[in-house]
Amino acid sequence: MRMTLTETTAISLLSQGLLLAVILWVLESRQAIANRLLACLLLAMTTRLLALILSEERFVQEWRTEVTILHNTVLLIGPFLYLYARSLVHHPTRLQSRDIWHGLPFLLAITWNLVARQRYLLPLDDPDLIQLTAQHGLASSVSLLTYGLLTLRLLQRYRLSLLDKYTAIERISLDWLRNIAGLVLLLAASGAGLNLLRLAAGWPPDPARWIVLPASAALFYGVAIFGFRQSLVLFQRSDRSSAEAGEEPEGGPQPSNLATQAPRYQRSGLDPDRAARLWDKLQRLMQTEQLHLQPELQVDTLAVALGVRQQTLSEVLNTHAGMRFYDYINGLRVEEARRLMIDPQNAGLSLLDIAMAAGFSSKSTFNKYFKQVFEQTPSEYRRQHMP
Known part of the structure; x- marks a missing residue:
């Protein structure tokens, strides 16, 4: 089976993602929780890329159920992004027990896939299947939008807290992660628009896939590169910032003077x-x-x-x-x-x-x-x- 250039490039990214995830998981650091959450985020994005590659018709015909389940990992990207950002801000020694609820939509989606398995085996151009996959895509976009906004809000509060304590914040402001969260919001909004078109007009998934695949690959690479660099940075802080203590900084946009x-x-x-x-x-x-x-x-x-x-x-x-x-x-x-x-x-x-x-x-x-x-x-x- 001959592979296209896009598929070869994506599989190369998958290999790099798996390697980085393993390195981050075993890396000894004062930010062990953050590193492992980043590893989970990369694995979720890696699996999402794999699902997009396997969405090619020649793969779907043989592994329809498996591909459908793999697509659900997009519901983990938002939670892992938010939890990773929170771990960089608060430096927890362990996750909270209630954090498991962030994975509930993913588990519910898998359960639904198994219960409604026969509906996902319909022909790819069947209107019912197009509607079903569009609804799933819309739910995924809503998840990414929600967690993207939560992440941006968290990072904005964190940055404001730094302004009360430091005069040099370039290395600890996490601006790169704010940019990643902004890109996630952009992709989620685009995905929501595409899936609304599919719901309204029965637009087939293939054109959307070739838009989402390179965008997801670019997002994955950004998280991998900047996240790995972040894992090597040790914050030099004498005590916890107000963001760590749970204080909510006030204030609005900076004026011009x-x-x-x-x-x-x-x-x-x-x-x-x-x-x-x-x-x-x-x-x-x-x-x-x-x-x-x-x-x-x-x-x-x-x-x-x-x-x-x-x-x-x-x-x-x-x-x-x-x-x-x-x-x-x-x-x-x-x-x-x-x-x-x-x-x-x-x-x-x-x-x-x-x-x-x-x-x-x-x-x-x-x-x-x-x-x-x-x-x-x-x-x-x-x-x-x-x-």
């Missing part, structure tokens, strides 16, 4: 006089010690230097500066970078050198905040103000 950010603690329990004294003390501390020049400065370090608890420091920043710790420190760094930039003695320094000297750990963060404050890029500002 740091100085206009609304306070997060609208009803602070901190005495106004004490808050004002702490704010003045913080200002003097930053001027004399220049702690913002430390690239890895964290909120607990600054709180100790100020002699207060982390929550107290966060309240002071939100009530007096109207911004989070992340924005406050990077605002000071932007001002330091501006000072260095217009100093004639620094004419030979590159913008990257200036960013590093000001305490930034990445040029992208420097560019973002500089433009947010001065409404122009660092290079534009330097050209205009350099003597």
Whole structure:
């Protein structure tokens, strides 16, 4: 039996997925739960790819029941994606007993396949079979949409919690996983649309399969590459973030200017006089010690230097500066970078050198905040103000 190029490529991806899953499962790491959930996610995606390959008519005629059951693994992709993201955020030592309920739709789907086995043996162009498979595909899309949204919500809350504690979040912000969740939502929405067309017009499955197969392969590769890289990253955190403690960060989208950010603690329990004294003390501390020049400065370090608890420091920043710790420190760094930039003695320094000297750990963060404050890029500002 001669295989097509697409089938050969997909089978190659399957082999890589199985190998990565085994490596992740046995890998000794402080993130063992996350690694094993990632392995399960890759296995679910691998099985889904196998089901799409075997959906070719020449395979389906011989292994109809097996192919139908394999297609149900799409109902595991969403749960494993969400549980994997949750494990990266909360760092659990084990899964919760109620997590088993995430697999209930998968078990129900398999049970239904076995009970209604004869209906799945109808000819491939039979209208009843097309309707049945379209309903199954629509249910799968709804599952992916639901878990994709839950994952994005979890990661957004996690990112907001980081802004209250860290000034360098590039390595721990999990932006790659947010992009993966967004891609899952896009594919799920597309799949829902295709299956609605099939329900309405009896559209056969083959055209949709050749759209879903390469998209699923691309998604699989993205999860495999970035997930394996993530498994090698150890988060350097002195204590649990507010996301780990179950706190729900507030706040909305970032405005265009740091100085206009609304306070997060609208009803602070901190005495106004004490808050004002702490704010003045913080200002003097930053001027004399220049702690913002430390690239890895964290909120607990600054709180100790100020002699207060982390929550107290966060309240002071939100009530007096109207911004989070992340924005406050990077605002000071932007001002330091501006000072260095217009100093004639620094004419030979590159913008990257200036960013590093000001305490930034990445040029992208420097560019973002500089433009947010001065409404122009660092290079534009330097050209205009350099003597």
